[in-house]
Amino acid sequence: xxxxxxxxxxxLDVAGLSVFAxxxxxxxxxxxxxxxxxxxxxxITATGGGTLRDLLIGAPVFWMxxxxxxxxxxxxxxxxxxxxxxxxxxxxxxxxDAVGLAAYAVYGAGKxxxxxxxxxxxxxxGVITACLGGIIRDITAGVPSILMRHELYVTAALCxxxxxxxxxxxxxxxxxxxxxxxxxGFALRAASIRWGLSLPPHRGH
Amino acid sequence: xxxxxxxxxxxLDVAGLSVFAxxxxxxxxxxxxxxxxxxxxxxITATGGGTLRDLLIGAPVFWMxxxxxxxxxxxxxxxxxxxxxxxxxxxxxxxxDAVGLAAYAVYGAGKxxxxxxxxxxxxxxGVITACLGGIIRDITAGVPSILMRHELYVTAALCxxxxxxxxxxxxxxxxxxxxxxxxxGFALRAASIRWGLSLPPHRGH
Amino acid sequence: xxxxxxxxxxxLDVAGLSVFAxxxxxxxxxxxxxxxxxxxxxxITATGGGTLRDLLIGAPVFWMxxxxxxxxxxxxxxxxxxxxxxxxxxxxxxxxDAVGLAAYAVYGAGKxxxxxxxxxxxxxxGVITACLGGIIRDITAGVPSILMRHELYVTAALCxxxxxxxxxxxxxxxxxxxxxxxxxGFALRAASIRWGLSLPPHRGH
Numbered sequence: 001x002x003x004x005x006x007x008x009x010x011x012l013d014v015a016g017l018s019v020f021a022x023x024x025x026x027x028x029x030x031x032x033x034x035x036x037x038x039x040x041x042x043x044i045t046a047t048g049g050g051t052l053r054d055l056l057i058g059a060p061v062f063w064m065x066x067x068x069x070x071x072x073x074x075x076x077x078x079x080x081x082x083x084x085x086x087x088x089x090x091x092x093x094x095x096x097d098a099v100g101l102a103a104y105a106v107y108g109a110g111k112x113x114x115x116x117x118x119x120x121x122x123x124x125x126g127v128i129t130a131c132l133g134g135i136i137r138d139i140t141a142g143v144p145s146i147l148m149r150h151e152l153y154v155t156a157a158l159c160x161x162x163x164x165x166x167x168x169x170x171x172x173x174x175x176x177x178x179x180x181x182x183x184x185g186f187a188l189r190a191a192s193i194r195w196g197l198s199l200p201p202h203r204g205h
Numbered sequence: 206x207x208x209x210x211x212x213x214x215x216x217l218d219v220a221g222l223s224v225f226a227x228x229x230x231x232x233x234x235x236x237x238x239x240x241x242x243x244x245x246x247x248x249i250t251a252t253g254g255g256t257l258r259d260l261l262i263g264a265p266v267f268w269m270x271x272x273x274x275x276x277x278x279x280x281x282x283x284x285x286x287x288x289x290x291x292x293x294x295x296x297x298x299x300x301x302d303a304v305g306l307a308a309y310a311v312y313g314a315g316k317x318x319x320x321x322x323x324x325x326x327x328x329x330x331g332v333i334t335a336c337l338g339g340i341i342r343d344i345t346a347g348v349p350s351i352l353m354r355h356e357l358y359v360t361a362a363l364c365x366x367x368x369x370x371x372x373x374x375x376x377x378x379x380x381x382x383x384x385x386x387x388x389x390g391f392a393l394r395a396a397s398i399r400w401g402l403s404l405p406p407h408r409g410h
Numbered sequence: 411x412x413x414x415x416x417x418x419x420x421x422l423d424v425a426g427l428s429v430f431a432x433x434x435x436x437x438x439x440x441x442x443x444x445x446x447x448x449x450x451x452x453x454i455t456a457t458g459g460g461t462l463r464d465l466l467i468g469a470p471v472f473w474m475x476x477x478x479x480x481x482x483x484x485x486x487x488x489x490x491x492x493x494x495x496x497x498x499x500x501x502x503x504x505x506x507d508a509v510g511l512a513a514y515a516v517y518g519a520g521k522x523x524x525x526x527x528x529x530x531x532x533x534x535x536g537v538i539t540a541c542l543g544g545i546i547r548d549i550t551a552g553v554p555s556i557l558m559r560h561e562l563y564v565t566a567a568l569c570x571x572x573x574x575x576x577x578x579x580x581x582x583x584x585x586x587x588x589x590x591x592x593x594x595g596f597a598l599r600a601a602s603i604r605w606g607l608s609l610p611p612h613r614g615h
Binding site for chain 1: 260261262263317322323324325326329330332333336340344349350352353355359360363403404405406407409
């Protein structure tokens with residue numbers, strides 16, 4: 001069965017929004033902020049990437065015309081606040097971030113293609129969009145940016161967006177480019193979190 | 206007497222712009238930058254929040270179509286540069302920031318409502334807008350973000366924006382929602398600066 | 411011979427894009443990131459300023475409607491990755507940044523004037539645009555922002571943009587305002603890199 005682009009992709013947006021909100025709220029909880037601070041971090045982490053994506057492609061900013069994203073971020077922050085930290089899996093923030101990275105890379109590229117952006121800028125916009133939430137969260141919280149660690153992070157976003165854009169360009173039917181792209185991106189990031197998979201660094205001389 | 210929305214609200218914008226410019230210029234002076242650096246910090250601190258607000262709601266960026274905001278920022282920077290540091294009240298930067306926070310939270314939410322944004326996103330846009338100037342100032346200056354201190358900061362912006370949006374939604378006549386919202390936000394932030402009022406942090410386990 | 415505005419200015423954009431991409435890629439190489447990280451840093455450093463410029467003036471974001479900028483950034487990153495670090499001139503990152511600063515200050519102000527922005531906001535937009543790439547690069551890489559050093563940085567951008575805007579306003583024929591503005595900005599920045607030229611800091615009391 002073929003799911004058209006329009007009905008499938010928005011779920012990736014909701015998924016990305018929820019898990020980035022969770023990673024933002026957890027970052028605030030770890031820094032022992034108050035509850036409003038946790039909601040604020042959930043909101044800026046979750047909406048940052050999508051806001052940049054919409055500004056880049058010239059679309060109305062998605063969370064301005066629908067109250068759902070803001071309410072969803074607050075609900076996620078309530079859950080992150082209420083659940084004791086010891087109940088969360090180890091590196092929970094990183095795992096939420098991994099899902100959000102893969103989902104936003106594909107959805108960002110997909111929404112860009114949808115409004116007529118060419119494949120290469122669309123993939124680049126997907127990558128920047130996917131990485132922005134984590135960058136905003138880390139820099140605002142005053143911790144070293146996740147980008148600077150020797151892990152697959154930008155690479156995972158790039159593979160997700162490039163796989164999605166390439167399969168779409170080659171005419172693969174609707175759910176597969178998004179599904180395969182997001183799965184590839186998440187698998188690479190998961191391999192990096194779990195087994196330390198990374199690309200070789202610059203030789204440095 | 207009832208002041209319509211259009212004539213009252215812009216004064217909050219001028220107030221926010223001036224005091225955020227002063228807080229940016231003072232941050233530059235404390236870091237012993239040169240005069241042009243003080244003007245630059247005044248400009249990015251003062252215009253940062255309003256620029257994001259206008260981009261979020263899809264309005265033209267306010268300081269692009271009027272030379273007044275840029276001239277006002279430079280005038281404030283000249284004053285901040287010329288007045289000896291010992292003449293400023295203790296924590297002057299924080300007090301300017303407090304006025305700007307309250308003014309921008311209300312004006313940001315008000316301008317969003319004015320262009321047809323729904324109440325909940327409008328309040329969230331007001332909060333992010335109000336906090337952005339201080340975040341830009343602190344991160345660019347390389348000092349820990351004001352958000353991360355255990356004070357009422359986001360909470361004060363939230364109460365200002367939520368009070369304004371709620372009173373407006375319930376049909377309260379024009380100057381009162383803005384006045385009461387800004388007064389509430391400033392009072393909360395002032396209580397935090399003066400007496401250390403804060404919300405309880407996360408219990409941390 | 412008089413070169414009209416439209417044919418001359420875009421070369422400054424290409425120049426700014428290329429050299430900011432090189433400075434971003436070099437920053438990533440110095441931090442020993444992997445190759446994809448170097449491409450990402452090249453892209454956000456090179457496109458950051460122009461993206462803000464286009465958002466401020468309400469123009470479509472330049473690299474969304476043309477694949478060339480993204481491809482150019484990747485090509486520059488490949489070169490920065492492949493060439494051994496010891497072959498680069500000392501302070502290569504700073505020199506690339508200096509060319510980009512001067513080119514973007516003039517091109518940012520010029521594009522703003524071209525879409526009808528008044529001279530003072532246009533010059534301010536040129537300055538912020540020129541400085542943004544370096545700020546994004548430094549803050550994301552976790553190094554102190556180039557703005558905070560006691561060097562001519564914002565001042566060089568300001569002189570470039572102000573010279574260009576003033577000469578254009580006084581009706582000087584097309585290539586000269588851009589050429590003289592960019593040359594002045596680069597000369598000031600070069601004097602600061604080479605001989606430590608700077609403005610006096612605030613006296614601090």
